[in-house]
Amino acid sequence: xxxxxxxxxxxxxxxxxxxxxxxxQDMNHNYxxxxxxxxxxxxxxxxxxxxxxxxxxxxxxxxxxxxxxxxEDFPLRLELAAPSQTSVYFCASSYGVExxxxxxxxFGEGSWLTVV
Amino acid sequence: xxxTTQPPSMDCAEGRAANLPCNHSTISGNEYVYWYRQIHSxxxxxxxxxxxxxxxxxxxxxxxxxxxxxxxxxxxxxxxxDTAVYYCIVRVxxxxxxxxxxxxxxxxxxxxx
Numbered sequence: 001x002x003x004x005x006x007x008x009x010x011x012x013x014x015x016x017x018x019x020x021x022x023x024x025q026d027m028n029h030n031y032x033x034x035x036x037x038x039x040x041x042x043x044x045x046x047x048x049x050x051x052x053x054x055x056x057x058x059x060x061x062x063x064x065x066x067x068x069x070x071x072e073d074f075p076l077r078l079e080l081a082a083p084s085q086t087s088v089y090f091c092a093s094s095y096g097v098e099x100x101x102x103x104x105x106x107f108g109e110g111s112w113l114t115v116v
Numbered sequence: 117x118x119x120t121t122q123p124p125s126m127d128c129a130e131g132r133a134a135n136l137p138c139n140h141s142t143i144s145g146n147e148y149v150y151w152y153r154q155i156h157s158x159x160x161x162x163x164x165x166x167x168x169x170x171x172x173x174x175x176x177x178x179x180x181x182x183x184x185x186x187x188x189x190x191x192x193x194x195x196x197x198d199t200a201v202y203y204c205i206v207r208v209x210x211x212x213x214x215x216x217x218x219x220x221x222x223x224x225x226x227x228x229x
Binding site for chain 2: 004037090104106108110
């Protein structure tokens with residue numbers, strides 16, 4: 001049981017380039033999330049998904065896209081990278097809506113992205 | 117989600133109890149108190165959550181005041197590995213609030229030898 005796995009761990013992008021951050025979980029969780037964390041700040045929700053085929057915007061979705069074709073995978077795509085997207089990105093998952101016993105959110109180890 | 121206020125930093129001696137306070141004076145009746153921590157360069161880790169009763173698990177205890185306007189996270193025997201940023205989050209569980217955790221600045225807990 002690997003939990004939530006993110007790749008790559010580190011990446012440098014040039015302005016205008018595109019890339020996809022991969023996220024997979026092996027806990028059969030229905031809910032998956034993408035957050036970003038800027039230096040010295042708290043996490044902000046980018047997108048979330050409540051199941052395969054269903055996604056919705058979070059607090060800061062501009063400049064990103066997601067898809068959820070399987071329960072396990074929730075990739076985050078950056079189109080036309082900008083310096084403002086330099087951040088640490090965390091993928092997370094939970095079995096159900098948290099609050100019920102066991103439905104806590106599990107986070108991946110993070111992906112460090114620098115746009116130059 | 118209700119706003120929370122935490123001290124920016126705290127120190128604790130190794131082996132002693134660490135008591136981390138959180139104020140949430142505008143909490144609503146259906147909002148839970150959650151605690152997460154983030155050890156440097158790692159993803160946040162769930163610690164504990166509660167609604168109105170005190171809660172205890174293998175990591176910590178959560179004490180919520182009777183009026184629910186504040187709470188305290190207690191790490192009973194702090195170790196050096198407990199040095200981290202601790203986040204107190206108040207939010208509704210369930211409904212359409214899916215994972216919309218609002219992480220503020222948190223409290224930087226430093227455990228000293």
